[in-house]
Amino acid sequence: MKKIEVCLSPELIHLYDSRGKIVIIVDIFRASSTIVAALANGVSSITPFKDLNACKAMQEKGFIIAGERDGKQAKGFDLGNSPLAYLKGIYKGKELAITTTNGTNAIDTIGEEASQVLIGAFINLNATVSYLKNTKEDLLIYCAGWKGKFNLEDSLYAGALADSLDSYYVTECDSTLAFRTLYQTQRKNLKDFISNASHTKRLQNQDIEKDIDFCLSLDLYNAVALVEKGKIIALRNA
Amino acid sequence: MKKIEVCLSPELIHLYDSRGKIVIIVDIFRASSTIVAALANGVSSITPFKDLNACKAMQEKGFIIAGERDGKQAKGFDLGNSPLAYLKGIYKGKELAITTTNGTNAIDTIGEEASQVLIGAFINLNATVSYLKNTKEDLLIYCAGWKGKFNLEDSLYAGALADSLDSYYVTECDSTLAFRTLYQTQRKNLKDFISNASHTKRLQNQDIEKDIDFCLSLDLYNAVALVEKGKIIALRNA
Numbered sequence: 001m002k003k004i005e006v007c008l009s010p011e012l013i014h015l016y017d018s019r020g021k022i023v024i025i026v027d028i029f030r031a032s033s034t035i036v037a038a039l040a041n042g043v044s045s046i047t048p049f050k051d052l053n054a055c056k057a058m059q060e061k062g063f064i065i066a067g068e069r070d071g072k073q074a075k076g077f078d079l080g081n082s083p084l085a086y087l088k089g090i091y092k093g094k095e096l097a098i099t100t101t102n103g104t105n106a107i108d109t110i111g112e113e114a115s116q117v118l119i120g121a122f123i124n125l126n127a128t129v130s131y132l133k134n135t136k137e138d139l140l141i142y143c144a145g146w147k148g149k150f151n152l153e154d155s156l157y158a159g160a161l162a163d164s165l166d167s168y169y170v171t172e173c174d175s176t177l178a179f180r181t182l183y184q185t186q187r188k189n190l191k192d193f194i195s196n197a198s199h200t201k202r203l204q205n206q207d208i209e210k211d212i213d214f215c216l217s218l219d220l221y222n223a224v225a226l227v228e229k230g231k232i233i234a235l236r237n238a
Numbered sequence: 239m240k241k242i243e244v245c246l247s248p249e250l251i252h253l254y255d256s257r258g259k260i261v262i263i264v265d266i267f268r269a270s271s272t273i274v275a276a277l278a279n280g281v282s283s284i285t286p287f288k289d290l291n292a293c294k295a296m297q298e299k300g301f302i303i304a305g306e307r308d309g310k311q312a313k314g315f316d317l318g319n320s321p322l323a324y325l326k327g328i329y330k331g332k333e334l335a336i337t338t339t340n341g342t343n344a345i346d347t348i349g350e351e352a353s354q355v356l357i358g359a360f361i362n363l364n365a366t367v368s369y370l371k372n373t374k375e376d377l378l379i380y381c382a383g384w385k386g387k388f389n390l391e392d393s394l395y396a397g398a399l400a401d402s403l404d405s406y407y408v409t410e411c412d413s414t415l416a417f418r419t420l421y422q423t424q425r426k427n428l429k430d431f432i433s434n435a436s437h438t439k440r441l442q443n444q445d446i447e448k449d450i451d452f453c454l455s456l457d458l459y460n461a462v463a464l465v466e467k468g469k470i471i472a473l474r475n476a
Contacts, residue, residue, distance in 0.1 A: 008246065008388055009250060011249050011250055011253070012247060012249055012250070012386065012387065012388070015249070015385070015386050015387050146412075147253070148250065148253050149250065149253050149412070149413075150246055150250070150412055150413050150416075151412045152412040152415060152416055155416065172436050172439070173436065174384075174387070174388055174389045174390040174435050174436050174437075175387075175388050177390060177434055177435065178388075178390055178393065178416075178417075178420060179416075181420065181423070181424070181431070182416060182419065182420050182423075185419070185420075185423040186419070193419070196415055197412050197415065198410050198411065198412050199412075201410070
């Protein structure tokens with residue numbers, strides 16, 4: 001049977017072997033939610049960058065550029081890291097280049113050895129679940145965290161995914177056990193529970209309650225976000 | 239008000255500032271349980287070693303030597319890492335030198351900058367809680383994990399401690415929030431829940447069910463384990 005594991009922070013990723021596995025990267029606040037929202041609203045592809053200047057340089061090549069550091073929009077960028085910016089479809093058909101504090105770094109650390117890399121968010125949870133049910137490979141859920149530290153929202157997404165896929169995978173991984181159970185006991189008041197998280201408070205201080213609410217909404221979109229040759233594209237479930 | 243934080247793995251400890259804080263190191267299976275059991279049963283002091291040979295050399299100086307690697311007793315040592323070895327009091331008044339896979343490494347990584355270093359276990363949970371209620375410093379709970387990875391038993395101890403001290407500390411730390419809640423929902427069947435953990439299974443394969451059961455027992459002893467000048471000693475609550 002397929003195996004499932006959860007890595008709780010980029011600082012722990014070297015302890016996991018991603019060879020031949022499907023790796024799903026999650027940064028709920030807000031990179032992975034933004035990526036899924038952008039693709040679901042017609043952005044044609046998203047190229048993630050670790051480096052701010054390399055990302056910025058893509059503007060000359062006709063890309064829309066989105067940049068965030070420490071929760072704020074980076075200077076000189078078209079967009080920050082809000083998923084709401086894409087909802088009106090004004091970037092439909094455009095190519096996006098993006099760099100964020102945690103999420104795009106995590107994408108950068110997963111090499112070619114993974115059999116496939118996905119980007120996961122609560123807003124497309126079921127789409128990802130449906131997709132993964134039909135795969136054969138072991139699964140590694142990779143939480144982007146906050147500057148290397150564990151965070152609540154990414155690990156609870158991992159728990160939600162593990163819970164939804166419970167009959168499709170086995171696990172010997174303690175983080176999977178812990179967060180599947182924590183999700184099961186908190187699923188009915190997930191928004192309230194995560195509102196205590198450090199990152200939620202950080203974002204609340206920046207007056208972006210609407211972003212938080214959006215990122216914690218379940219199943220708004222049916223698109224799966226897939227990394228292919230350095231770009232993230234949408235795969236729509238049949 | 240005092241602050242509380244939880245570090246889930248030695249690979250994350252560099253992200254925490256231990257200056258001026260009380261650091262409590264936890265390695266439930268089995269180093270910290272063994273240390274507490276040994277002290278509570280009359281061992282006069284315990285010197286932790288990272289290096290196997292350095293620990294072994296202490297035999298010539300009259301120390302009892304305990305050594306464990308990968309769950310098994312290391313070759314040439316008097317004892318392995320079972321807390322049960324100390325229960326008959328046959329090492330009363332002796333000095334012990336100990337090296338283990340995870341726990342003694344964690345002790346080694348905490349420098350002099352902490353205001354105090356304790357060793358915590360379920361078997362002396364309440365003793366530690368009582369002690370900490372009367373301290374002024376912030377608290378950092380440091381989980382030893384398993385070879386760098388997160389584990390369930392250490393993090394649930396952290397959750398138990400945070401829960402017991404809830405009205406004495408505030409927290410902005412997501413791992414504290416997560417494991418305090420997980421402990422609250424699992425406290426009534428803690429042994430069953432932890433029996434699914436990877437390390438429990440690893441130990442079960444070695445036929446040491448009695449060790450597991452002992453390490454998950456609450457409040458057997460009233461001694462607090464305190465690191466002082468490189469040695470761990472018992473402090474009995476008044």
